[in-house]
Amino acid sequence: MSAVDTHPTRTPDAPAPVSRATSPLHDTALVFVRELRPVVRDPFSVIFGIIQPLFFLGLFTPLLVASSGQSTADTLQWFVPGVIVMLALFGTSTTGANLQFEMQTGSHERTLVSPLSRSSLMIGRALKEIVPTIVQALVIVGVAVPFGFRPDLAGLVVGLVVLSVFCVGLGALSYALALAVKENQWAFWGVQQTLLFPLMLLAGILLPLQGAPGWLEALSKVNPLTYVVDAERALIEGSWNGDAVAGAAAAAITCVVGLVVGARAMRASS
Structure with a gap:
C-alpha cells in the first residue's frame, strides 16, 4: 500500500502571491x-x-467704507484677506460632515479594512481641502481687483501657502470631531457652529479690534486665527514683517495639532 501525499500539488507555473x-x-x-x-x-x-x-464682500464693504471714511481700494486691502480666511474657515470646518455621510453609507468602514494606513486616510482627506480653498481664494481676488484691490503677487502666493497649511490642520480637526460624535449630526453641527463664529469675530475678520474692551483683546491674543488673518493682510500687502512670521507659526502649529489629533482618532475608529 503506497503512502498518500496529503500536501497540495504545486504547479510550477503558478505565480506566487x-x-x-x-x-x-x-x-x-x-x-x-x-x-x-x-x-x-x-x-x-x-x-x-x-x-x-x-x-460679505459685496454688502459689508460699503458699510466699512462709510464707517471708516477710507476709499474703497484701501478698505478692500484690509477686508479681502479676511474674507479669504473666512471662506477657508467655512469650508474646512464643515468637512467632517462628509465623513459622517461615509459612516452612514458604510463607505468609511470599507476604507478602514483596506491595506491603506489609517494615518494616510486622515492626512489625504485633510490635504484635499487645499484645492477648493485656493480656487475660491483666487475667485475672490479676481472679483475684488476691478474695484481697486491690488495684492502683492509674491505675498499672495505665500499667503495662500500659509492658509493651506492652516486648512489642513482645521480639516483634520473637523474629521476628528466627526469621528468623536460618529453619526450624531446635531452634535457635529452644534460644536462646529458654537466654535466657528467666536473664532471668526475674535480674529477681527469683519471689524478691527483696535479699541475693543480689554477682555476681547485678551481673547483675540489666544485665538490662532487672529495671527493667520494678520499674516494674510501683511503678506497680501507686501509686508514681510513679524505678523507674517507669527501667522505662519500659528498655521503650522494648528496643522501639526490637527494631524496628530485626527490621526489618533482615525487609528481608534472602528
Whole structure:
C-alpha cells in the first residue's frame, strides 16, 4: 500500500502571491486623489461655498467704507484677506460632515479594512481641502481687483501657502470631531457652529479690534486665527514683517495639532 501525499500539488507555473508594497506617501496620494475626484466631477460644492463670502464682500464693504471714511481700494486691502480666511474657515470646518455621510453609507468602514494606513486616510482627506480653498481664494481676488484691490503677487502666493497649511490642520480637526460624535449630526453641527463664529469675530475678520474692551483683546491674543488673518493682510500687502512670521507659526502649529489629533482618532475608529 503506497503512502498518500496529503500536501497540495504545486504547479510550477503558478505565480506566487505578491504582497503589495506601500508607503505612507503613496497611500496618502491615493486617498488625496480619491477624495478630490468627486470635487472635480461635481464642483457645485466649491461654487456654493463661495456664495456667502461674496455676499460679505459685496454688502459689508460699503458699510466699512462709510464707517471708516477710507476709499474703497484701501478698505478692500484690509477686508479681502479676511474674507479669504473666512471662506477657508467655512469650508474646512464643515468637512467632517462628509465623513459622517461615509459612516452612514458604510463607505468609511470599507476604507478602514483596506491595506491603506489609517494615518494616510486622515492626512489625504485633510490635504484635499487645499484645492477648493485656493480656487475660491483666487475667485475672490479676481472679483475684488476691478474695484481697486491690488495684492502683492509674491505675498499672495505665500499667503495662500500659509492658509493651506492652516486648512489642513482645521480639516483634520473637523474629521476628528466627526469621528468623536460618529453619526450624531446635531452634535457635529452644534460644536462646529458654537466654535466657528467666536473664532471668526475674535480674529477681527469683519471689524478691527483696535479699541475693543480689554477682555476681547485678551481673547483675540489666544485665538490662532487672529495671527493667520494678520499674516494674510501683511503678506497680501507686501509686508514681510513679524505678523507674517507669527501667522505662519500659528498655521503650522494648528496643522501639526490637527494631524496628530485626527490621526489618533482615525487609528481608534472602528
